[in-house]
Amino acid sequence: MPMTINRRDFTVGALTAIAAASGLTVAVRAQGTKTIAVLFDGLYSEFWVAGIQIIRDDLKKRGFEIMEAISDQDDNKQFEQVRAAIARKVDGIIIVQTDSNAVIPAIKAANAANIPMVHFNRPPAETDAFSVAIQADNQKISRDAVTYSCEVAKASGKKHKAAILIGDLGDPNAIQRRDGFQEAVDKFPDAIEVVAKIPTEWNADTAFAGLTNALQANPDISFIFTSSDFLIPQIQQALKSADKWYPVGDEKHVIFTGFDGFPDAYALMKDGYMDACGVQNLFYETELAIQAILDLQAGKKVDKLLLDPGFAITQKNMEEKKEEMWGYVLWKAKNAG
Incomplete structure (x- = not known):
């Protein structure tokens, strides 16, 4: 399926404007016959922030009206926002929910109103109510990225002690990323020994404390996988404190694999501190979401x-693939000129 996003229109300024409105419910209008x-x-x-901006750009180019709302991780507030969208008789709903079970009444309400609902990047719990979920193949992506890093480890000729920073296990994305990591390292028993499985609960302070403790208990850790790039600052701080923050090619380099594709991840790859990133x-997920609504x-x-x-x-493959990396697009816009 072709991607219709023009990446040159995706600017840091636009993202900043969205972030400034993060606590508000807003409506952005364009000419058109459909409202999403x-x-x-x-x-x-x-x-x-990037996800909502890419969706906004695509909808605007199609001439659709856009009704936006942020629930601040409040399930009840989001359900009221869904009811408001239904009352407005929107043509479709793209939603990111906090709780996979709590969103089910919203799905049923949308079904009753015959309004298509699409979950963006986070599927709901199993239910008889109908909706469509767009989700990254987390397990495959993490497996592929970690496999590359395992090959780097194997090529080094020594066995590496590994640590994984695990996300919130109430989030299926975190579970799938953990499982993809495990599938990859299991294929390299002579090169990788996992000595630390660090729960983060998607909390930066928890991640920093956990990794710091793991490095103290296992000072020879030389292989790290993070289940999300948003933890990069904490990982960098912990590795610097342990005198382990060195680029590829240095004998003290810790083989480092990320997940998501943040701008920080691209910058670290460019500078040689990160080996791979899932x-x-x-861009493709946005295309899938909007097309699903139109098809329904x-x-x-x-x-x-x-x-x-x-x-x-x-x-x-960085030079070949970077234009498809949303984080590179942000990084390039920020560093233009």
Whole structure:
């Protein structure tokens, strides 16, 4: 399926404007005959800020009206926002919920109103109510990225002690990323020994404390995987404190693999501090989400789960793949000129 996003229109200034409105419910209007509600639970990382902006850009180019709302991770507030969208008789709803079970009444309400609902990057719990989920193939993406780093470890000729920073295990994305990591390292028993599985609960302070403790208990850790790039600052701080922050080629370099595709991840890869990163293709996920709504409106059958295969960006393929990396697009705009 072709991607219709013009990456040159995706600017840091636009993202900043979105972030400034993160606590507000806003409506952005364009000329058109369709209205799509875009309901996010928050803009608490660059990933979600980028996601909502890419969706906005695509909808505007199609001439659609956009109804936006942020629920601040409040399930009840989001349900009221869904009801408001239904009352406005929107043509479709793109939603990011906080709780996979709590969103089910909203799905049922949308079903009753015959309004298509698409979950962006975070699927709901199993239910008889119908909606479509767009999700990255987290397990495959993390497996591919970690496999590359395992090959780097194997080529070094020594066995590496590894640590994984695990996300909130109430989030299926975190579970799948953990499992992809494990699948990869299991294939390299002579090169990788996992000595630390660090729970983060998607909390930066928890991640920093956990990694710091792991490095103290295992000072020879030389292989790290983070389940999300938003933890990069904490990982960098912990590794610097342990005298382990060195680029590729230095004998003290810690083989470092990320996940998501943040601008920080691209910058670290460019500078040689990160070996690989599993990238969610936000441009493709947006295309899938909008097309799903249009297909459902047209009476076409759409699967309940549509996967973004994503990709691993590595030190070997970085120049070839970087234009598909949403974080590179942000980084390039910020560093233009």
